[in-house]
Amino acid sequence: MSGSLMRLRGLIRKETLQILRDPSSIAIAFVLPAVLLLLFGYGVSLDARHVAFGIVVDQPSAAAASLTAQFRQSPYFAPRDFSSAAAAQAALANESIDGYMWLRSNFARQLDAGREPTIGVFVDGINANNARIIENYVQQSWSVWIAAQAIPGTAATPIAMQPRIWFNPAVSSRDYLVPGLIAVIMTLTGALLTALVIAREWERGTMEALMVTRVSMNEILISKVVPYFILGMGGMVVAVLIAVFLFDVPLHGSILVLTLAAALFMLASLGMGLLISTVAKNQFVAGQIAIITTFLPAFILSGFIFDIASMPVAIQWVTHIVAARYFVSILQTLFLAGTVWSVLVPNLFALLMMAVVFLGAARLAARKRLD
Numbered sequence: 001m002s003g004s005l006m007r008l009r010g011l012i013r014k015e016t017l018q019i020l021r022d023p024s025s026i027a028i029a030f031v032l033p034a035v036l037l038l039l040f041g042y043g044v045s046l047d048a049r050h051v052a053f054g055i056v057v058d059q060p061s062a063a064a065a066s067l068t069a070q071f072r073q074s075p076y077f078a079p080r081d082f083s084s085a086a087a088a089q090a091a092l093a094n095e096s097i098d099g100y101m102w103l104r105s106n107f108a109r110q111l112d113a114g115r116e117p118t119i120g121v122f123v124d125g126i127n128a129n130n131a132r133i134i135e136n137y138v139q140q141s142w143s144v145w146i147a148a149q150a151i152p153g154t155a156a157t158p159i160a161m162q163p164r165i166w167f168n169p170a171v172s173s174r175d176y177l178v179p180g181l182i183a184v185i186m187t188l189t190g191a192l193l194t195a196l197v198i199a200r201e202w203e204r205g206t207m208e209a210l211m212v213t214r215v216s217m218n219e220i221l222i223s224k225v226v227p228y229f230i231l232g233m234g235g236m237v238v239a240v241l242i243a244v245f246l247f248d249v250p251l252h253g254s255i256l257v258l259t260l261a262a263a264l265f266m267l268a269s270l271g272m273g274l275l276i277s278t279v280a281k282n283q284f285v286a287g288q289i290a291i292i293t294t295f296l297p298a299f300i301l302s303g304f305i306f307d308i309a310s311m312p313v314a315i316q317w318v319t320h321i322v323a324a325r326y327f328v329s330i331l332q333t334l335f336l337a338g339t340v341w342s343v344l345v346p347n348l349f350a351l352l353m354m355a356v357v358f359l360g361a362a363r364l365a366a367r368k369r370l371d
Contacts (some may be wrong), residue, residue, distance in 0.1 A: 007215050011223030018197075021229055028192050029228075036185045037242050041178055048088035050078040051134055053069040054088040054100030056209065057081075063117075063149075070145045071101070076137045085120075092124055099134050101121035114122075116146060178249045179331035180304035182239045183265070187298040187324045189235055190269025191290040194229040198277035199286040217366045225270050225359075232266045243335070251333030257344060261334075264351035265327040269294070271358025272323075278365040298324035326350045 019025045055071065057064045071077045080097060088100040102120035110117035121138050126133045136264070201207040210220060224334040240258070243249045251258075272294055280286040300306065302324035308316055319325045326347040331344045 004216075004219065008219050008223060011215065011219055012226050015223050015227040019231065021317070025193065025197060025228070025231065028189055029231040030238055032192075033182075033185045033189055033235045033239045034242060037178070037181055037239055038246075040185075041174065041242075041247055049076060051076060051099070051137070052097040053077045053079050053134070054082050054091060055079050056083075056085050056088050056099045056100060056102045057107075058103060058105040059108065063108045063111045067103070067119075067142075067145050068165075070141050074137070074212050077141075089122070089142050092122060095124065096342055097124075098130065099138075103137065111149065113349060145245045149192050174247055175249050175336060176332065177304070178247050179244045179335040180302065180328045182236070182243060182342050183302060183327040183331055184295065184304055185239065185328075186232070186236055186262075186265065187269055188291065188295040190266050191234050191273040191294040192272045192287065194224055194234055194273030195280070195286040195290045196273075196283050197228070197278040198224060198274070199281055199283045202281035203283060217363070218367045221274060221359075221363060222365060224274065225267070228270060229263075229266055232270065233262060236262045236266065249335055251335050252338040254339045257339055257348075258331075258334050259345075261327065261330045261351065263350060264348065267355035268323045268351060268358050271355060271360075274362035275358055275365060278362060297322045301325065302328045304328050320350075323354045324353060326354070 040174075053071065055068050057068065068079065071079050080091075082091065082100065085102050088097070088102070091097045092100060100122055102122070104118075104120070107117045107119065119142070121135075123131045123134050123138075198207070201210075240251075244251055273290065276286055276289050276293070280289055298304070301308075301311075301322045302318045303319070304324070306326070308319055311319070330344055330347045332352075333340050337343075
């Protein structure tokens with residue numbers, strides 16, 4: 001065995017032993033992804049279920065009872081009855097309910113006269129997204145009820161609209177968000193693994209000891225990447241298992257393609273961490289830089305929550321340098337749609353290029369010298 005391979009094997013063994021002796025790296029690789037995935041998976045949701053919704057009926061009637069039953073049977077509403085519109089308005093003002101529906105005294109008379117009745121719907125608009133969701137739910141329930149009344153004088157619609165959701169039939173935001181969460185969390189994990197451990201070596205003085213030996217910078221960098229790549233892939237496995245078995249997110253795509261994408265993404269993330277470590281030789285500073293330059297862009301600019309196509313053109317161009325953008329697209333495709341090569345291949349190629357760029361930049365920035 002050549003001297004280079006022997007040195008490399010020794011360095012990898014040293015890194016492995018250091019990982020086993022220092023639980024912080026294992027915590028970053030396994031505990032941090034699990035905790036963040038549970039926190040965001042249960043805490044972040046775009047669904048509105050069991051909305052506190054008030055119902056005001058000025059004059060009870062069979063028609064009013066039929067309409068309110070439509071809301072009581074819906075999984076989206078948790079109706080509360082109010083004796084007057086003033087009482088419902090007071091509850092809306094103190095945020096006891098998110099909205100209310102008001103059926104005035106002429107509601108049944110309008111229906112008996114063959115006219116489409118009018119109702120009042122009031123929604124708390126402080127949370128604009130939640131308000132739009134409630135508005136859509138009310139409109140849907142109203143449309144179903146009014147269509148069942150067969151009001152005379154209204155023409156039948158010649159086309160029956162039956163919307164179908166191909167890749168998320170349950171319309172569950174968790175199925176859409178959790179794959180993106182994996183990409184965002186693994187971005188932070190991969191960058192922290194290498195950014196903090198090398199900074200720790202500078203703080204402890206062990207990096208200086210390596211510098212005076214015969215090992216090359218290539219050997220040092222490879223010895224840093226290999227153990228933490230394996231550690232990061234282990235964290236990725238934990239995250240996928242939590243997504244599939246705890247959050248019940250379907251995985252329709254190929255496991256091999258998922259493994260390949262995760263490997264390329266982990267190399268890109270480790271490369272970012274190595275690049276950060278060449279700038280900051282203090283663990284606190286390295287951690288702050290890693291969060292600001294990896295986690296925040298991944299959270300905001302990856303398409304995880306905010307649609308990239310709706311962003312300003314200049315910001316859309318900026319997203320192309322965010323590795324998580326490509327991994328989010330790959331994960332959402334593999335989990336929800338399957339192995340769609342027309343989507344996967346361009347994103348896999350982009351991750352490969354980013355891994356080469358970040359690892360290459362880390363190598364160019366690394367110098368075997370003591371500053």
